[in-house]
Amino acid sequence: MFREPQAVAGGPAMRERLAKTVDAHKYTHGHALILSGGPAKGGAARLAARGALRIGAGLVTVGCPPEALTENAARLDAVMLEPIADADALAVVLEDKRINALGLGPGLGTGKREAALVAGVLGAGRASVLDADALTILAGKPDLLAALHDTCVLTPHSGEFGRLFPDIAEKLAAPAAKGPAYSKVDATREAAKRAGCVVLYKGPDTVIADSDGRCSINSAHYERAAPWLATAGSGDVLSGFIAGLLARGFAPMQAAEIAAWLHVECARRFGPGLIAEDLPEAVPAVFRDLGL
Ligand SMILES: NC(=O)C1=CN([C@@H]2O[C@H](COP(=O)(O)OP(=O)(O)OC[C@H]3O[C@@H](n4cnc5c(N)ncnc54)[C@H](O)[C@@H]3O)[C@@H](O)[C@H]2O)[C@@H](O)CC1
Numbered sequence: 001m002f003r004e005p006q007a008v009a010g011g012p013a014m015r016e017r018l019a020k021t022v023d024a025h026k027y028t029h030g031h032a033l034i035l036s037g038g039p040a041k042g043g044a045a046r047l048a049a050r051g052a053l054r055i056g057a058g059l060v061t062v063g064c065p066p067e068a069l070t071e072n073a074a075r076l077d078a079v080m081l082e083p084i085a086d087a088d089a090l091a092v093v094l095e096d097k098r099i100n101a102l103g104l105g106p107g108l109g110t111g112k113r114e115a116a117l118v119a120g121v122l123g124a125g126r127a128s129v130l131d132a133d134a135l136t137i138l139a140g141k142p143d144l145l146a147a148l149h150d151t152c153v154l155t156p157h158s159g160e161f162g163r164l165f166p167d168i169a170e171k172l173a174a175p176a177a178k179g180p181a182y183s184k185v186d187a188t189r190e191a192a193k194r195a196g197c198v199v200l201y202k203g204p205d206t207v208i209a210d211s212d213g214r215c216s217i218n219s220a221h222y223e224r225a226a227p228w229l230a231t232a233g234s235g236d237v238l239s240g241f242i243a244g245l246l247a248r249g250f251a252p253m254q255a256a257e258i259a260a261w262l263h264v265e266c267a268r269r270f271g272p273g274l275i276a277e278d279l280p281e282a283v284p285a286v287f288r289d290l291g292l
């Protein structure tokens with residue numbers, strides 16, 4: 001089944017869900033935990049965390065190695081901070097069942113600690129977005145790939161997609177000998193079916209699919225062109241948007257579709273000169289334009 005994301009994103013049903021009810025409190029809107037890498041590597045996770053908070057998660061915590069606490073404390077205020085040395089420490093933090101969405105990958109690193117964190121996150125079975133280094137860790141690890149579940153969202157760019165699904169990427173890159181050609185829609189649907197979760201394949205034409213074959217395209221072409229999104233860290237913010245929407249209770253497919261749509265809207269609202277930091281700061285204006 002193929003559907004236009006604009007019919008979902010930007011429509012009255014989305015606006016109604018994104019609005020906050022007057023009698024809610026912060027825990028009503030969920031708690032997202034974003035895992036960070038070590039010292040001097042925390043920028044990407046902080047961008048994601050800021051995105052999660054601006055999109056409306058009630059609470060957002062960055063979990064970082066103890067040696068990166070000082071750096072992160074100097075850079076975070078509304079976003080909370082928790083030392084998470086390793087997978088055991090993560091398990092203790094996740095005893096708090098109010099943490100209902102997890103995000104990891106941006107600036108995470110790809111060593112043993114990080115691979116154990118990916119395993120810990122997947123084992124927790126909570127709504128999770130896996131991006132950047134988490135995808136590199138997943139690539140070629142059948143045990144971790146098998147642990148993906150239907151509340152996971154994978155957000156590869158084409159380099160990461162090629163690492164995760166090399167055979168599918170090869171089919172996509174091959175010149176068509178006869179039509180119809182194998183498309184990015186076909187590739188993303190096949191990847192989502194194999195992974196057993198939502199796959200959001202980034203680019204100016206972002207394709208989002210779930211394991212049941214539902215699929216949509218978030219096009220940033222023509223009047224929705226947003227070339228300023230091709231800037232370091234913009235994908236990290238997108239993963240934070242998804243984590244924030246998961247925390248707010250959106251289903252994974254819907255969270256991915258709405259985040260991708262809002263991401264482009266934020267870039268268009270800010271316009272030329274955009275850097276990743278500007279994306280979360282553009283959310284309030286986009287929400288106001290939507291009448292929230
Ligand atoms: N401010 C920050 O702290 C930032 C940190 N970042 C972190 O830096 C680490 C490496 O991220 P990279 O994205 O460079 O990943 P990788 O280094 O894993 O992959 C980049 C490689 O893939 C290739 N590639 C193919 N198609 C591509 C596409 N469509 N977009 C991007 N690269 C493509 C590139 O040519 C490049 O060689 C991640 O942990 C990431 O989160 C980046 O997100 C940038 C901003």
Ligand SMILES: Nc1ncnc2c1ncn2[C@@H]1O[C@H](COP(=O)(O)OP(=O)(O)O)[C@@H](O)[C@H]1O
Pocket residue numbers: 132157202203204205206220225226227228229230231232233234235236237238263
């Ligand atoms: N030319 C473009 N037009 C529209 N969106 C783009 C363009 N180039 C990149 N993007 C978007 O910007 C984001 C880049 O993410 P990513 O490649 O992961 O970068 P980073 O790792 O630096 O955050 C993705 O959401 C992608 O869809």
